[in-house]
Amino acid sequence: MQTIKAAVCHAFGDPLVIEDILIAPPGMGEVEVTLEAVAICHSDISYASGAWGGFLPAVYGHEAAGVITALGEGAGEFNVGDPVVVTLIRACGTCPSCAGGKPTICETPYDTVKGPLRTADGEPLEQAMACGAFAEKVVVSHRQIVKIPQSMPKDVASLLSCGVITGVGAAVNAAALRPGQDVVVIGAGGVGLNAIQGARIAGARRIVAVDMTEEKLDIAKEFGATHGVLATLSEPWKAAYKAFGGRGADAVLITVGAIPAYDQAPRYLGRGGKAVMIGMPHSGAQASYEPVILAAVAQGMVGSKMGDVVIQRDIPWMVDLYEQGRLKLDELISGRWSLSQINEAIEDTKTGSAKRNVIMFGKD
Numbered sequence: 001m002q003t004i005k006a007a008v009c010h011a012f013g014d015p016l017v018i019e020d021i022l023i024a025p026p027g028m029g030e031v032e033v034t035l036e037a038v039a040i041c042h043s044d045i046s047y048a049s050g051a052w053g054g055f056l057p058a059v060y061g062h063e064a065a066g067v068i069t070a071l072g073e074g075a076g077e078f079n080v081g082d083p084v085v086v087t088l089i090r091a092c093g094t095c096p097s098c099a100g101g102k103p104t105i106c107e108t109p110y111d112t113v114k115g116p117l118r119t120a121d122g123e124p125l126e127q128a129m130a131c132g133a134f135a136e137k138v139v140v141s142h143r144q145i146v147k148i149p150q151s152m153p154k155d156v157a158s159l160l161s162c163g164v165i166t167g168v169g170a171a172v173n174a175a176a177l178r179p180g181q182d183v184v185v186i187g188a189g190g191v192g193l194n195a196i197q198g199a200r201i202a203g204a205r206r207i208v209a210v211d212m213t214e215e216k217l218d219i220a221k222e223f224g225a226t227h228g229v230l231a232t233l234s235e236p237w238k239a240a241y242k243a244f245g246g247r248g249a250d251a252v253l254i255t256v257g258a259i260p261a262y263d264q265a266p267r268y269l270g271r272g273g274k275a276v277m278i279g280m281p282h283s284g285a286q287a288s289y290e291p292v293i294l295a296a297v298a299q300g301m302v303g304s305k306m307g308d309v310v311i312q313r314d315i316p317w318m319v320d321l322y323e324q325g326r327l328k329l330d331e332l333i334s335g336r337w338s339l340s341q342i343n344e345a346i347e348d349t350k351t352g353s354a355k356r357n358v359i360m361f362g363k364d
Contacts, residue, residue: 001022001023001024001025001118002022002023002025002137003020003021003022003120004020004021004022004023004135004136004137005018005019005020005021005135005136005339006018006019006020006021006059006117006132006134006135006136007059007060007061007134007135007339007342008021008057008058008059008119008125009047009048009056009057009058009059009060010056010057011056012048012049012050012056013048013049013050015343016048016060016134016342016343016346018339018340018342019120020120021059021117021118021119021120021125021135022117022118022119022120022122023116023117023118023135023137023138023139024116024117024118024139025070025072025139026070026071026072026075026116026139027072027116027139028072028073028074029072029073029074029075029076029141029142029143030072030075030116030139030140030141030142031068031070031071031072031075031078031084031139031140031141031142031145032068032069032070032071032137032138032139033064033066033067033068033069033084033086033137033138033139033140033145034066034067034068034069034136034137035064035065035066035086035133035135035136035137035138035361036065036066036067036154036155036360036361036362037064037065037066037154037155037157037158037358037359037360037361038061038063038064038065038133038134038158038358038359038361039063039064039155039158039159039161039162039163039356039357039358039359040061040063040342040345040346040349040356040357040358040359041062041063041162041163041190042189042190042257042349043062043129043162043280044060044061044062044128044134044346045346045349045350046257046280046282047060047128047129048060048346051282051283052280052282052283053283054126054128055112055113055124055126056126057119057125057126058125058126058127058128058132059117059125059126059127059128059132059133059134059135060128060129060132060133060134061128061131061132061133061134061135061359062086062087062088062128062129062131062133062161062162063133063158063159063161063162063163064085064086064131064133064138064158064161065083065084065085065086065148065154065155065157065158065160065161066083066084066086066137066138066154066361067081067082067083067084068080068081068082068084068145069137075142076142076143078142078145078147082147083147083148083149083150083152083154083157084145084146084147084148085145085146085148085157085158085160085161085315086131086133086138086140086144086145086161087131087144087145087146087161087162087165087306087311088129088130088131088144088161088162088306089103089104089106089143089144089306089309089311090106090110090130090140090141090143090144091103091104091106091141091143091144092106092107092108092143093143094108095107095108101310102308103143103310103311104305104306104307104308104309105305110130112126112127112128112129112130112132113125113126113127115127115130115132115139116139117132117135130144131144134339134342134359136339136361144311146160146311146312146315146316148160148315148319149319149323152319152322155333155336155358155360156322156329156330156333157319158358159190159329159332159333159356159358160315160318160319160329162306163190163191163194163332163356164194164318164327164329164332165306165307165309165311165314165315165318166191166194166278166304166306166307167190167191167192167193167194167195167196167197167198167253167255167278167307168194168195168197168198168201168307168314168318168327169198169304169306169307169308169309169314170191170195170198170253170255170276170278170304170307170308171183171195171197171198171199171201171202171204171251171253172198172201172202172307173304173307173308173309173314174276174278174302174304174307174308175199175251175253175274175276175304177198177199177202177203177204177250177251178202178203179202179203179204179205180203180204180205181202181203181204181205181250181251182204182205182206182207182208182244182247182249182250182251182270183199183204183206183207183208183249183250183251183252183253184207184208184210184240184249184251184252184253184268185199185207185208185209185210185220185225185252185253185255186210186211186231186252186253186254186255186256186261186264186265186268187210187211187254187255187256187258187261187279188209188210188211188216188217188219188220188225189216189255189256189352189355190332190355190356191255191278191279192209192211192220192253192255192256193219193220193223193328193332193355194223194332195253195255195278196209196220196223196224196225197223197224197327197328198307199224199253200223200224201321201326201327206226206227206243206244207224207225207226207227208225208226208227208228208229208239208240208243208244208249208268209221209225209227209228209229210228210229210230210231210236210240210261210268211228211230211231212230212231212232212352213230214228214230215353216352217229217230219355222328222331223328223331226243227240227243229243231260231261235267236264237264237267237268240268244270247270248268248269248270248271248273249268249269249270249273250270250272250273250274251273251274251275251276252265252266252268252269252273252274252275252276253276253278254275254276254277254278254279255278255279256279257279257280257281257282257285258279258281259281259285259286259287261279262277262279262281262287263287263288263289266289266293266294266299266301269299271297271298271299272297272298272299273299273300274299274300274301274302275299275300275301275302276301276302276303276304277301277302277303277304278304289301331355332355332356333355333356333357333358334348334353334354334355334356334357335348335354335357335358336357336358336359336360337357337358337359337360338359338360339359339361341359342359345357345359
């Protein structure tokens, strides 16, 4: 096993600790990727705070990009030296969900505690989200990675691993938006801005962003929102109706994990509209609805995990959009930090002002 540096969570809510850990070589169907960048997602912060439980100690991080430095047997059409993005979508490829084109909800379990990571003294260490990318290297399934152009900066590419595919995919795949439809996006953070981009790319007529501050609504308009509504209004859905010319939305994309946002989401919908649940509330949190209304006007609610993407199909398409200038990625990066600064970067992300903070390996 190799010794590498990683940011380790030993107790929920405590700062991460930079320390040496052990990583195994890639096994059957696996690759080793030496990372150049990993972005900080709010899911990492929620896990580290104990919102969803889990084994400790653990290495979080799942939005990464780097270069393949070792291959196991049966690792697909990849080569040492290939630049790749690394995702948390560890799909088996053969279960009913994978075979049905839904790899984000793969049914084959993977024990992240028995993965490639160990503490420096050989004790169990969780490879959180089947990734563990707050580390200099990862060993993952070859189905979790996608090759990217040599010329693409790794900090920009890392964003494709989660926030971008989740937001764009929710609009294009889960909501199945068509040209001319009207959309509300609740939350203008990293995922929300990409949901707005996805709605724009899909040809939405009007896109209403809903957030807590005018500053974030202004940013949302830079990414494609046509209107902004403050969530602090007593009845913000009425402002959205006005923006749509007196009707409700065809789709509402809920990109935050706040229960008030989930409670209010159906209020924005028009007849036959659909609420797409993307943001992840803490375990045990509950929202409430009046189902007779949804039934009477044919409204629906659906969950969307990782934008319902097939990464081998959707990430190359998004890379192409980026290269054409039609998908904003550089503008999503708020700051670049070293691994030793990860706790500062996390605190900055918690303020809500950061779109995406990226850890750059080798920056120390």
